[in-house]
Amino acid sequence: MQSRKEALLEAAKELFAEYGYSETTFKKISERAGVALGLLTHHYGNKEKLFLASGLDVLANFQACLEEAVAGAANGFEAVMRFCKAYLDFSISPRSSWLVLVRCSPYSDMKTHSDRKQMDESFAVIHNLLADQIRRGVADGSLIALEPDVGAQVIISTLVGANRTVALTPYGDENLFGETLAFISRGIKK
């Protein structure tokens, strides 16, 4: 059984994902969660903190998913490709509330909010996870000579773009994710 606090977070994630920050109101959240309006500030302080909590909740799942993906890879190249596939898969999995991250990640166009920093740090963990796999791949000879941080930036940028194309635009082709992975592969494989 879900506590009322959890019900609020769940409703907030759904609504922020669907409508974005400014079109999601306390009233809508409390109605969808089926709890009293006042509980929102009681449990989460204010709107921004709730937004952050929503984002961090999705992000924690995202991190876990990526770490699991890279775990059993035979070499660096394979680890990178698993990372990429997991990234794209997570973003379209129906119950991941991925769009919350589209709305509040450092890659979003939100005006900087108070706890942007906490979000940035969590995303840095993801960046480093990928950079580590690149380092491994360069060491084990499965990747071309890439500076790990820049390489991770380029790859994540590509994933961010592909993801947005599919999630937000009408151009998103069903082949796009496959092509993107092939494209990345060509760009890094030795």
Place this chain on the structure above:
Amino acid sequence: MQSRKEALLEAAKELFAEYGYSETTFKKISERAGVALGLLTHHYGNKEKLFLASGLDVLANFQACLEEAVAGAANGFEAVMRFCKAYLDFSISPRSSWLVLVRCSPYSDMKTHSDRKQMDESFAVIHNLLADQIRRGVADGSLIALEPDVGAQVIISTLVGANRTVALTPYGDENLFGETLAFISRGIKK
């Protein structure tokens, strides 16, 4: 001499670029433009239409810039690379108000608004411009065998992602654009 209608558009572009849609108010726009509040609806109807007008204005400049870039290329590969470079350069040129497009393009996370379609169509023109260069490169043997539409999608996705990383996040490295171009080159060159 700038008409008041133009002054409003200019102010709107600056403010939408800087603050996004919902944090840009009529008051801020009219004050920055130095005109009366009521002129906004008089000339543009409502906030959304002004937002659209802002986006289309930037987009028109963007298109012109891309078309000029591909004009003198020796072959398809070179045309594609010029397109990509012009894309990234435009996005960081100081007076382009590029961020307006980050806020209202199909790649943005705006809730669909009324004239989304008009924006979509204009972006399709850009997509087709790139697809044409790919087609040319495949024909002249300077590119690997790519399906032009999917290829254009992948490349634009990569540019979108790189652009967001630089424009919005704290990770944006100064090498990123260069690395992105190299990465694209490796992914498509025969």
Place this chain on the structure above:
Amino acid sequence: MQSRKEALLEAAKELFAEYGYSETTFKKISERAGVALGLLTHHYGNKEKLFLASGLDVLANFQACLEEAVAGAANGFEAVMRFCKAYLDFSISPRSSWLVLVRCSPYSDMKTHSDRKQMDESFAVIHNLLADQIRRGVADGSLIALEPDVGAQVIISTLVGANRTVALTPYGDENLFGETLAFISRGIKK
């Protein structure tokens, strides 16, 4: 050929009739008339004066119609009945813009406006026209003994009510005007 001043009055009558005072705007009027916005104040001064001009224009037609109706009556009773029939007929004749009077006559629920007095006086002329016919009927023995002013008030009240029932409510039966005339007849005939 209609002058622009006349076109404005015509448009104003239509719109005031259909939408009432406060939902009729200068913009709508000038657009329907196909002339420039500024001509409205130029020719009519302000909104209230235009409203009054619209009402008085309809009222002048109304008066003429009533006077013509009573002209050839054989006796007072017949004159009264002709008056009543003409009153009701005018109110449903398609091009009379009768509803303007519903909106701005002394029987309307408009908050008193500046030139209410002029409207009141014109309506008094109508009242007196009916009172004269009653006086005649009492004198010639075709009517029961009625105080002409009170009698005119009662009869006009009945017409006002019947008219509103037909023009404004969903209850308006097609027999209502006939029944109303029969009812009046029973109430005054000797």
Place this chain on the structure above:
Amino acid sequence: MQSRKEALLEAAKELFAEYGYSETTFKKISERAGVALGLLTHHYGNKEKLFLASGLDVLANFQACLEEAVAGAANGFEAVMRFCKAYLDFSISPRSSWLVLVRCSPYSDMKTHSDRKQMDESFAVIHNLLADQIRRGVADGSLIALEPDVGAQVIISTLVGANRTVALTPYGDENLFGETLAFISRGIKK
């Protein structure tokens, strides 16, 4: 002790009655009620719904008053006359806020608003109450042969007109209500 929600309704009834719909503002209502502006939409949703609530509140009192009036009548004719007298009396009783109904009943000149239907239905109850008394009077021989629905329409039209003459115009004579009752009596009594 009156709740703030009730205070708002009371203030709204007074102001709508006095100034009509469009000249009654949120500011005026909340100031007269002595509560915060935002409570208006909090409790009533929007201006129209508050207007409707005001009308229905007055109408409920009106219905109760009419039902009580017809209760003890000796025959149909007397019941009809009591109905008419109660109708007219209610309309000039100082604390009835009758004018709200003048502004928002189906007999008003309001442009059709959303819940017009609800108002229409409530007025139909009043119409039927009168039609029932006519039916009784025709049956018990105290009235002439009248079709009950049309008869009710004619009588209510007469009351509506008399009421408007007294409430809205400068012609309203103090004898008018008495004369109107006599006039109705002559028109229906056997």
Place this chain on the structure above:
DNA sequence: TATGAATGAGATTTCATTCAT
């Protein structure tokens, strides 16, 4: 913890009227 009434600043939008051309 839980509720939802209460607040009031602020947003968008409307619109009669003025005025330069």
Place this chain on the structure above:
DNA sequence: AATGAATGAAATCTCATTCAT
């Protein structure tokens, strides 16, 4: 006479947040 850009006050409505219960 004719045009429509320009003005700004005022209207309705939203909404995060507070607070008494």
